[in-house]
Amino acid sequence: MxxxxxxxxxxxxxxxxxxxxxxxxxxxxxxxxxxxxxxxxxxxxxxxxxxxxxxxxxxxxxxxxxxxxxxxxxxxxxxIGMVVRSIAENGWLNVRNLGGVNFHSVEGENVYVHTRHNETYSGMLINQSHSVHVFDDARSRERDFAEMAIVLDEDVRTKEQTEALGVRPGDLVSVEPRFVTTDSGYIKSRxxxxxxxxxxxxxxxxxxxxxxxxxxxxxxxxxxxxxxxxxxxxxxxxxxxxxxxxxxxxxxxxxxxxxxxxxxxxxxxxxxxxxxxxxxxxxxxxxxxxxxxxxxxxxxxxxxxxxxxxxxxxxxxxxxxxxxxxxxxxxxxxxxxxxxxxxxxxxxxxxxxxxxxx
Ligand SMILES: [Zn+2]
Structure with a gap:
């Protein structure tokens, strides 16, 4: 051939x-x-x-x-993605990066927390100073893993409530890819x-x-x-x-x-x-x-x-x-x-x- x-x-x-x-x-x-x-x-x-x-x-x-x-x-x-490091007292998740994550590009993005027992919970990756109406340093605060957190889309306000979902340190976190193709042939996605x-x-x-x-x-x-x-x-x-x-x-x-x-x-x-x-x-x-x-x-x-x-x-x-x-x-x-x-x-x-x- x-x-x-x-x-x-x-x-x-x-x-x-x-x-x-x-x-x-x-x-x-x-x-x-x-x-x-x-x-x-x-x-x-x-x-x-x-x-x-x-x-x-x-x-x-x-x-x-x-x-x-x-x-x-x-x-x-x-x-690339994240791993859960700890659960904060307010129920939010602290994370570390897996691979070369640029946190500027994932702020505000939907994320998925994969727990050990086959439950996946959605949430949002935010900066700790997440709102310009609330925090003086909303724009200037560093965008790195230590300054970010995941807020789960669940009615959880405490560490115990988040733990009750089965979420634990070591759970792996993936990011919404947002796959798009254009008529001009471009492919855009994470x-x-x-x-x-x-x-x-x-x-x-x-x-x-x-x-x-x-x-x-x-x-x-x-x-x-x-x-x-x-x-x-x-x-x-x-x-x-x-x-x-x-x-x-x-x-x-x-x-x-x-x-x-x-x-x-x-x-x-x-x-x-x-x-x-x-x-x-x-x-x-x-x-x-x-x-x-x-x-x-x-x-x-x-x-x-x-x-x-x-x-x-x-x-x-x-x-x-x-x-x-x-x-x-x-x-x-x-x-x-x-x-x-x-x-x-x-x-x-x-x-x-x-x-x-x-
Ligand atoms: Zn590669």
Whole structure:
């Protein structure tokens, strides 16, 4: 089959549909029950099996044409969010961040407190000086975890009443994503990092299944649940010799990224990515006329650099669609998403760099 024919089968409705479902399913760092259920629903539809390691990283494994090589292609399921630190005397919740939360961007947002026994309570994240009519420092008070609180949407006025709901320290808190698409092709939502790339891998897996295609090498599609705290990808199945992480590209300042393109990350905070593999990705983008840029992300790490840092014997690489306002209310464009699907397909299917056939 010709790569261009395969690219023409990328289906916007399916891809954006899964992205919306993924984004609307809470999966703050370490909270996997709901998102694993959705992953299994996807896998069932296309005849795949989901496997888990003891860290609750999920895998879909495919045999390759050449079974002497094994690679990992990963996108993390987890999102930034919060964990309940304590319950205040007035019944409000004090929190700590999980991952790089910018509290300026979540003030006033609806949040969901996931308790140990399957109850989820909605609430609102507020600054302690929450009203300009009441507090002199409503505008100037710092916006960081120590100055914020969650007010539950329940009739609770005391610590005891909140505890009676089953809420406890250690409960995990997810944030309302507010997924929106526009006629001009933009996608606006929290957690485009990294659900947009999980959706990319779903589209890749759907296309492989529909066309009965094997990847060039044995491939683990890996979905960690703790990337945002630097732990995703640290464990890698022993037989893997490459880790391609799909994670967001950065936009603005000195970044080369663009919401309509796929960024190929040449280096991040941890390490330069593998020279040969990164060059191969660049050459694949040229060969198949995929809108791509080379860039470095110095306030950033990925599942692949985490895998490399954890002394796994593998070559790391990282690609992903350009994403504006990262770790806030984020934005990307469907063209950047499609370009990421194309580059992931090219990487999985064409390791020859010789011809347009595979
Ligand atoms: Zn990410």
């Amino acid at each position: 010709n790569m261009t024919d395969l690219f023409s089968q990328i289906k916007e409705e399916r891809l954006i549909g899964w992205m919306e479902k993924l984004i609307n399913t809470p999966s703050v760092v370490g909270y996997y029950p709901e998102i694993h259920h959705l992953l299994e629903e996807f896998a069932d539809e296309y005849g795949y099996e989901v496997l888990y390691d003891n860290r609750h990283t999920a895998y879909i494994y495919l045999n390759g044409k050449d079974e002497t090589n094994t690679v990992v292609v990963g996108a993390h399921l987890d999102t 957690h485009i990092d990294d659900k947009a790339n999980v959706a990319v891998l779903f589209e890749v897996l759907a296309l492989l299944a529909k066309n009965n295609l094997k990847p060039a090498y044995n491939t683990y599609f890996a979905f960690p649940i703790n990337e945002e705290i630097g732990m995703g990808g640290r464990f890698v199945p022993a037989d893997a010799n490459e880790y391609l992480a799909l994670d967001i590209g950065l936009v603005g300042g000195q970044q080369s990224g663009d919401e309509k393109k796929v960024s190929i990350c040449a280096a991040d905070r941890v390490t330069p990515y593998d020279w040969g593999l990164t060059t191969e990705l660049f050459d694949l983008a040229e060969k198949y006329e995929i809108g791509a840029v080379m860039d470095i992300f110095y306030r950033y790490s990925s599942d692949a650099s985490a895998a490399y840092q954890a002394d796994n014997n593998l070559a790391p690489a990282c690609i992903g669609m350009g994403c504006m306002t990262s770790h806030g209310y984020e934005r990307t464009h469907k063209d950047g998403v499609f370009n990421t699907v194309k580059l992931a397909l090219a990487y999985l299917l064409d390791r020859s760099m010789q011809s347009k056939e595979f």
